Amino acid sequence: MTYELILLRHGESEWNAKNLFTGWVDVDLNDKGRGEAVNGGRLLADAGLLPDVVHTSLLRRAITTANLALDACDRHWIPVRRSWRLNERHYGGLQGKDKKQTLAEYGEEQFMLWRRSYDVPPPPIDDDNEWSQVGDPRYAGLGDEMPRTECLEDVIARMLPYWDSDIVADLKAGQRVLVAAHGNSLRAVVKHLDSISDDDIAGLNIPTGMPLVYRLDDDLRPTVPGGEYLDPEAAAAAAAAVANQGR
Numbered sequence: 001m002t003y004e005l006i007l008l009r010h011g012e013s014e015w016n017a018k019n020l021f022t023g024w025v026d027v028d029l030n031d032k033g034r035g036e037a038v039n040g041g042r043l044l045a046d047a048g049l050l051p052d053v054v055h056t057s058l059l060r061r062a063i064t065t066a067n068l069a070l071d072a073c074d075r076h077w078i079p080v081r082r083s084w085r086l087n088e089r090h091y092g093g094l095q096g097k098d099k100k101q102t103l104a105e106y107g108e109e110q111f112m113l114w115r116r117s118y119d120v121p122p123p124p125i126d127d128d129n130e131w132s133q134v135g136d137p138r139y140a141g142l143g144d145e146m147p148r149t150e151c152l153e154d155v156i157a158r159m160l161p162y163w164d165s166d167i168v169a170d171l172k173a174g175q176r177v178l179v180a181a182h183g184n185s186l187r188a189v190v191k192h193l194d195s196i197s198d199d200d201i202a203g204l205n206i207p208t209g210m211p212l213v214y215r216l217d218d219d220l221r222p223t224v225p226g227g228e229y230l231d232p233e234a235a236a237a238a239a240a241a242v243a244n245q246g247r
């Protein structure tokens with residue numbers, strides 16, 4: 001049995017375009033991002049990879065991307081499941097800050113530790129910061145689990161319970177699963193699937209709006225390591241642009 005999983009990072013958001021750290025701030029897609037989402041759905045239709053179920057985060061940019069992509073491939077009607085566990089990495093006190101200015105202020109090494117290290121979280125955000133999510137009703141049930149900052153290790157720890165329960169259940173039921181989420185929550189999924197080391201994951205960037213297809217064996221190991229982008233050339237160029245943000 002081969003299980004099919006499609007990962008889709010949201011299209012470009014208003015803050016991606018402005019080069020601002022976003023994390024849990026609920027920013028919308030811009031026009032380019034909406035176009036990327038539609039294009040992602042068309043790629044799925046062209047490849048005959050029509051999803052049976054979709055999982056999203058609780059953030060508008062992932063939800064809208066899923067809606068637009070599914071509409072474009074006539075699968076707007078499939079079941080939807082959502083979880084905060086698929087949210088973008090909480091960027092702590094960096095949320096709302098300009099990436100270029102942060103790089104200039106703290107230097108390359110600290111900037112990259114905060115962006116891509118496995119276990120160094122940014123400084124925590126204050127609860128009264130305008131970009132804090134404390135008090136947001138969608139997170140009312142989180143209690144002590146409500147993050148004030150996260151490193152990738154933290155994202156993996158909160159993503160995996162949802163992967164193991166909800167996503168694996170849909171895969172094992174024979175559903176073709178679409179996961180519409182974020183650069184860093186999808187890096188967490190890919191690290192888990194491909195058993196990427198804590199050091200090597202720093203070099204992995206996920207482009208916006210490009211479907212990444214994984215076929216998984218009985219043990220849920222990828223049959224093709226790293227999965228397959230439906231448009232590999234465009235994906236490589238877009239991933240390089242993500243890597244270079246702030247410069």
Ligand SMILES: O=C(O)[C@@H](CO)OP(=O)(O)O
Pocket residue numbers: 016020021022023024088089091115183184242245
């Ligand atoms: O700002 C963010 O939340 C993320 C994704 O856009 O940025 P980065 O790629 O720097 O981790």
